[in-house]
Amino acid sequence: MDDAIRINTPVTSEELKxxxxxxxVLISGVIYTGRDAAHKRLVELIQKGxxxxxxxxxxxxxxxxxxxxxxxxxxxxxxPTTSGRMDSYTIPLLEKGLKGxxxxxxxxxxxxxxxxxxxxxxxxxxxGAAALIARSIKKVEVVAxxxxxxxxxxxxxxxxxxxxxxxxxxxxxxxETEPPKYRRG
Amino acid sequence: MREIxxxxxxxIVKDLFIKTNYFAGKDLLGKFKEAVEREESPIGKSVLDxxxxxxxxxxxxxxxxxxxxxxxxxxxxxxxxxxxxxxDFNEAVNSGIREAYEEGYLRRSVVNDPLFDRKNxxxxxxxxxxxxxxKGDRIKLIAVPKxxxxxxxxxxxxxxxxxxxxGVKDFVVETVLKxxxxxxxxxxxxxxxxxxxxxxxxxxxxxxxxPLDRRHPDERYAKLESxxxxxxxxxxxxxxxLGGRTTALAVNIEYFPTHIAGLPVAVNISCHAYRHAxxxx
Ligand code: SF4
Numbered sequence: 001m002d003d004a005i006r007i008n009t010p011v012t013s014e015e016l017k018x019x020x021x022x023x024x025v026l027i028s029g030v031i032y033t034g035r036d037a038a039h040k041r042l043v044e045l046i047q048k049g050x051x052x053x054x055x056x057x058x059x060x061x062x063x064x065x066x067x068x069x070x071x072x073x074x075x076x077x078x079x080p081t082t083s084g085r086m087d088s089y090t091i092p093l094l095e096k097g098l099k100g101x102x103x104x105x106x107x108x109x110x111x112x113x114x115x116x117x118x119x120x121x122x123x124x125x126x127x128g129a130a131a132l133i134a135r136s137i138k139k140v141e142v143v144a145x146x147x148x149x150x151x152x153x154x155x156x157x158x159x160x161x162x163x164x165x166x167x168x169x170x171x172x173x174x175x176e177t178e179p180p181k182y183r184r185g
Numbered sequence: 186m187r188e189i190x191x192x193x194x195x196x197i198v199k200d201l202f203i204k205t206n207y208f209a210g211k212d213l214l215g216k217f218k219e220a221v222e223r224e225e226s227p228i229g230k231s232v233l234d235x236x237x238x239x240x241x242x243x244x245x246x247x248x249x250x251x252x253x254x255x256x257x258x259x260x261x262x263x264x265x266x267x268x269x270x271x272x273d274f275n276e277a278v279n280s281g282i283r284e285a286y287e288e289g290y291l292r293r294s295v296v297n298d299p300l301f302d303r304k305n306x307x308x309x310x311x312x313x314x315x316x317x318x319x320k321g322d323r324i325k326l327i328a329v330p331k332x333x334x335x336x337x338x339x340x341x342x343x344x345x346x347x348x349x350x351x352g353v354k355d356f357v358v359e360t361v362l363k364x365x366x367x368x369x370x371x372x373x374x375x376x377x378x379x380x381x382x383x384x385x386x387x388x389x390x391x392x393x394x395x396p397l398d399r400r401h402p403d404e405r406y407a408k409l410e411s412x413x414x415x416x417x418x419x420x421x422x423x424x425x426x427l428g429g430r431t432t433a434l435a436v437n438i439e440y441f442p443t444h445i446a447g448l449p450v451a452v453n454i455s456c457h458a459y460r461h462a463x464x465x466x
Contacts, residue, residue: 022228037303067252067292076290077243077252082334082367104334104425105367126235126425127334127369128458130252131243149305150292162235164228164427174228175366178428182226183421 004162010058011099013119019165021172025123026160031060031102033154035081038145039089046092053144054153057097060123063104065150066140067130075137075156079130080104083122087111094118102163112171122167124174136161187264187322189466191272194324197464198281201328202257203289205462206249209240212397213434213459220371220424220431229429233371236424236457251458254291255330257282257312260391266322275314283308294333315387327394327463335372335456338364341386344448350409353378353450358416360452361433366426369456373397374417374436377451379443389453392437394461401438410436434459 007015009029019025032054034042045052063086066078083103090101091114099120104127107115115122125133139157146152166174209217217240221233243250259278269277286293286309295310296303319325340360344352357376364372377388400407413436423429434457443449 024231065252065292065294067249067254068290070246070248070290073248076292077249079252081253082337084367104369106365106426124366124425124427126232126239127366128251128456129235129239131246131248131250132235132239134248135242149307150294166427174427178226178228179421179423179426180428181421182229182423182428182430184419185416 009060011060012058013099013169016099016119016121016169019121019168021165021168021174021177023165025163025165027060027163028159028161031062031156031158031161032143033064033066033156034061035063035065035151036085037148037151038153039086041145043089043092046096052096056093058099059097060100060102061093061098062102062156066154069140073134075134075140077130077134078137079128079133080125083107090114094120106175107167112167112173115167116169116171119169121165121169123163124166125163133161186266186268188268188270189324191269191274191277193466194269194274194326195277195281195284197326197466198259198278198328199285201326201462201464202282202285202291202330205328205460206254206289206291206330207247208244209250210396210459214240216397216434220434224424224429224431226423226427226429228427229424229431232424232427233431249291250460251332252292253294253332253334254286255332255460256295257309258329258331258390259312259314260327260329260394261314261316262319262325263316264321264323265318267324278312278314279310282310282312324466325463326466327461329390329394329461332456332458335368335454338368339389339451339453341382341449341451343382344450346446346448348448352448354413354416356450357413357436357452358420361417361454362420362422364454365422368454369458370422370426371424371431371434371457373434373455373459374413375453375455376436376438377453378438378440378449380441380449382449384441385449385451386453388439388441389451392439393453393455393459394463395437397435397459406438406440410438
């Protein structure tokens with residue numbers, strides 16, 4: 001990963017503009033976790049006009065529900081979950097300043113359009129590489145919705161979290177550009 | 186009648202679920218190595234490298250390969266000359282799951298009610314248990330923790346007999362194409378053909394317990410497996426869906442007699458975390 005671009009959170013749209021689909025990145029700083037249940041609650045809070053338990057401005061959300069950590073470990077195995085399930089909740093969060101998402105799998109047209117509008121990036125982590133990814137997580141805190149267990153919002157302190165830019169802020173999408181190169185017949 | 190203690194069943198279930206969540210099988214590691222050598226896509230190669238390193242780390246540190254340690258599926262081949270003593274069979278299985286997920290630091294991913302409450306049961310129970318009565322005085326247990334990234338991409342379809350081989354091929358390939366990057370490719374594709382609707386689905390799941398170095402004993406089905414595998418690997422989806430030659434590691438087909446009017450086909454997808462472990466008591 002010598003060719004990887006190092007980025008630190010929080011991020012700005014200007015920094016993210018430099019990232020292109022296919023770039024390998026190593027992310028350091030704070031990232032927040034969230035899956036279906038936490039997303040649902042965040043969007044409900046926004047709809048009710050209430051404040052959010054975390055300030056999303058310039059932040060990255062990692063779609064993950066980690067496994068429990070063994071004693072002596074900062075984090076349990078923590079690979080990405082399927083992002084598409086978060087599509088219907090994503091746009092209100094982008095409106096609140098969310099700048100990046102880490103997950104696996106395709107995103108909807110609407111989400112990609114909103115990412116272009118708000119200058120956000122979709123990163124992919126390798127699904128199932130959970131033990132490897134856990135090594136880049138140095139500290140974990142639960143920050144909201146503790147009752148959701150693995151689905152609670154956690155704050156991860158990460159160092160060189162390995163990811164790849166799948167959809168950049170211009171809407172270029174590796175899932176669309178790469179597979180055709182290897183298609184036969 | 187051979188007596189087998191419920192306690193022993195519990196211990197073995199626990200051991201199988203921990204083991205298969207920590208250790209990738211030799212068959213799987215062999216397939217990864219072949220794939221990384223063959224892969225033409227640089228991104229695909231680096232994804233496969235990460236998958237291989239991940240399996241090494243999980244085995245060394247005795248932690249789960251993937252955080253989604255699955256809903257617990259257990260196939261039971263119960264010898265008819267066995268009597269289970271000292272407790273309830275289902276309870277023994279569920280206690281084994283409970284202890285495996287607690288003591289093995291595996292993620293609890295089961296909710297009590299699928300539609301309304303969706304409250305986590307807190308211990309990954311209940312297991313999905315499939316029991317078959319067989320001859321003899323042994324019990325065979327096959328543990329399959331099933332992640333839902335890939336489970337959600339599965340499908341069943343009822344064909345007419347006339348649609349035949351072509352119908353089956355197109356359906357399997359179409360299901361895989363539709364899944365794209367979501368089921369964490371490289372995948373293993375379980376295909377169940379025949380029986381009734383639920384029988385086909387069960388066969389497809391059972392097909393995902395077959396070691397990857399074994400083909401179907403019937404030549405015609407073995408040929409169909411390799412033809413479908415070629416079609417899938419021509420799709421370009423590749424490792425993690427980021428392009429490449431390695432979209433699937435294997436296609437495993439199981440079949441059963443069916444009705445004169447029908448041709449049920451089920452496709453059950455497993456991710457590269459191809460976890461299955463068995464023991465015979
Ligand atoms: S599909 Fe498999 S490898 Fe991917 S996240 Fe789910 S269990 Fe893990």
